[in-house]
Amino acid sequence: MEASGGATARMSLTARGVGVLACGIVIGALGVGLSAPVMVYVGVAMTCAVVLAWVWMTLALGNFLRRFPYAERTIQPRPLTVGAPGTVRVSIRARHSRHGHARGLLARLQVREQAANELTGGATTRAAVTRTADELSLEYALTPVQRGRWDVGPALLHTSDPFGMLLSDTSFGSAEKVSVWPRVHDLTGTAGAMMGQADRVVLGARTPSADDAALREYREGDDLRRVHWASSARRGTMLVRSDEHAGRRPATVILDLPLGRQALEWSISAAASIAVSVLDTGHPVRLLDGADPAVASHLGQRGGDIARAELLDLTVDLASPVTRAAGDAHLRRSAAAAAEGALEGEVTVAIIDPATDDVLEALAPIGATGRAWAIVRADDRTADEAAATAARLSRAGWRATVVRAGDDIPAVWDTLLAMQDVA
Structure with missing residues (x-):
């Protein structure tokens, strides 16, 4: 079992965000060159929209992580065995359940988890996600194909701003090593x-x-x-x-x-x-x-x-x-x-x-x-x-x-x- 409140956010512009920012800079520059105040205003507004999206994302992620600081991972069975299925359950829990818009935050959030190819056979993991007012959990299967010690995690929280100009993948919790025993035949x-x-x-x-x-x-x-x-x-x-x-x-x-x-x-x-x-x-x-x-x-x-x-x-x-x-x-x-x-x-x-x-x-x-x-x-x-x-x-x-x-x-x-x- 693993529990952690550590998180690392990585934000990037979407194609829409790149387009809006590029257009804003170009239009603003043309407005300055042509002495056209309206074009300058439009360019500045488009550029500011991207900046505001970044500010919104930063505040929203900070707000979420303050209210949902706990990530807990449970792996069954443990250790795993080559060829035998296992189950991983990741729970993201709220510090307090009284926040009225906690359910809304969880509803907009997409969560996935990383697992080593040796634990999945290179296949994409499909998780069943469950949401309540104060907890989000996902459960997915592992089928180990290689003996050894392999990484599971961290969980990734995937979200975007309301206008779709920025994407954020926030690593939540930390990776941990999972032992995998060799395949055993009954003799x-x-x-x-x-x-x-x-x-x-x-x-x-x-x-x-x-x-x-x-x-x-x-x-x-x-x-x-x-x-x-x-x-x-x-x-x-x-x-x-x-x-x-x-x-x-x-x-x-x-x-x-x-x-x-x-x-x-x-x-x-x-x-x-x-x-x-x-x-x-x-x-x-x-x-x-x-x-x-x-x-x-x-x-x-x-x-x-x-x-x-x-x-x-x-x-x-x-x-x-x-x-x-x-x-x-x-x-x-x-x-x-x-x-x-x-x-x-x-x-x-x-x-x-x-x-x-x-x-x-x-x-x-x-x-x-x-x-x-x-x-x-x-x-x-x-x-x-x-x-x-x-x-x-x-x-x-x-x-x-x-x-x-x-x-x-x-x-x-x-x-x-x-x-x-x-x-």
């Missing part, structure tokens, strides 16, 4: 299966896991995050963990940030979808994106909604590394941190570019645990390198698949997890 069902089957994948067996002993049939009202998807699929009925502490194996998502814009946004969306879906199954998760791994804590101990918001907040400001070499250095650091967690039982999912030998050596210990999945990005130039990277990761124990940035994320995820049945 909860298959993410739960991956976490529930992690121990069985390591053993290479189809025998019941240790969690099976603590399962019971689903009852109405049970938390869906406690559903054991693997056993439910095997038995053909929905089963939940009767021990609330069962199935709390943590997970780490390694995000190797690419250089290209399309690949970057796709990768961040994929990583966020995987991490959020793991959280929704009740498991702690951390995101390693090249920042200091020491400060990348596992989220999920303080409630699902809080952890979800904290995780998505981490993705808002992510940007490509300066060079590919810098990205490889970040990836090696993330791999070292993930390797320590993998030895303690964590599940690891990595989204990476074709990797160099030293990066693959850093990732190899994680694959040896049998709880590691990798998505290797490729394009037309790097298809062979991506295939070679996936092959080396597979030999190290990873389950790896090669994708193109822009591929359907749920389909990629299903393909990757299907590999656990044939590994």
Whole structure:
């Protein structure tokens, strides 16, 4: 929410105002040259009309801003999410409602608001305007198309003098930054299966896991995050963990940030979808994106909604590394941190570019645990390198698949997890 009384007015002549002023100057000059007093009077009168319009506009705007000093903006939901609609409401309220001509001022006023193209997709916003005696409000929709932090506002008050010779756009209030989370796909069902089957994948067996002993049939009202998807699929009925502490194996998502814009946004969306879906199954998760791994804590101990918001907040400001070499250095650091967690039982999912030998050596210990999945990005130039990277990761124990940035994320995820049945 934003409230402000600050305003900046910018006035300009309309075509009519330019014409009247130019004619006044020309006629007045001709009157002086021709010694024709009437022409001088007409010229002076036309010029004075423009000046009077300016004085009227200045007084009218000052009067309005004294009586309607408050602009308040509310954005719902906040933060916004790519592809999900949001709503902005701007209210301009009077200081006192007893002024008899307040309604008239509001009736003549046109209001619009500025919003970054990333919040509207470049489309013109259409606002619904509501007027009362002491308040003017407008409400319009946003459809974010780009992750990041983008400007909304300020509101613009558009008005003119009674003769239409001057226009004024008065910025009212101030701009504010709005955070936009990446698009998140629901992968909860298959993410739960991956976490529930992690121990069985390591053993290479189809025998019941240790969690099976603590399962019971689903009852109405049970938390869906406690559903054991693997056993439910095997038995053909929905089963939940009767021990609330069962199935709390943590997970780490390694995000190797690419250089290209399309690949970057796709990768961040994929990583966020995987991490959020793991959280929704009740498991702690951390995101390693090249920042200091020491400060990348596992989220999920303080409630699902809080952890979800904290995780998505981490993705808002992510940007490509300066060079590919810098990205490889970040990836090696993330791999070292993930390797320590993998030895303690964590599940690891990595989204990476074709990797160099030293990066693959850093990732190899994680694959040896049998709880590691990798998505290797490729394009037309790097298809062979991506295939070679996936092959080396597979030999190290990873389950790896090669994708193109822009591929359907749920389909990629299903393909990757299907590999656990044939590994």
